[in-house]
Amino acid sequence: MAVKKTNQKEKADTLPMLKTVEQMSKVSGIGENKLRDLMEKRELEFIQNGNRRLIADVAIWDWYERTKVTAGREIE
Helix, strand or coil: CCCCCCCHHHHHHCCCCEECHHHHHHHHCCCHHHHHHHHHCCCCCCEEECCEEEEEHHHHHHHHHHHCCCCCCCCC
16 A cells, blocks of 8 residues: 655645644644633633634634734833
């Protein structure tokens, strides 16, 4: 039986749509504890699948858009 070799581009194209906290932390650069805290406070959308919480990329971008501080604006 032949084993198909995959390259990095093929692996990148097959990333899951929903990611675990650990996976999303690596992709987004946001720490696992921060992601869990945001989910606990209901500031970040997620799907509960048994004991696992799965996060979509769009949920991170939605949170980013709601909490970002634009350039040139004073922080009070």
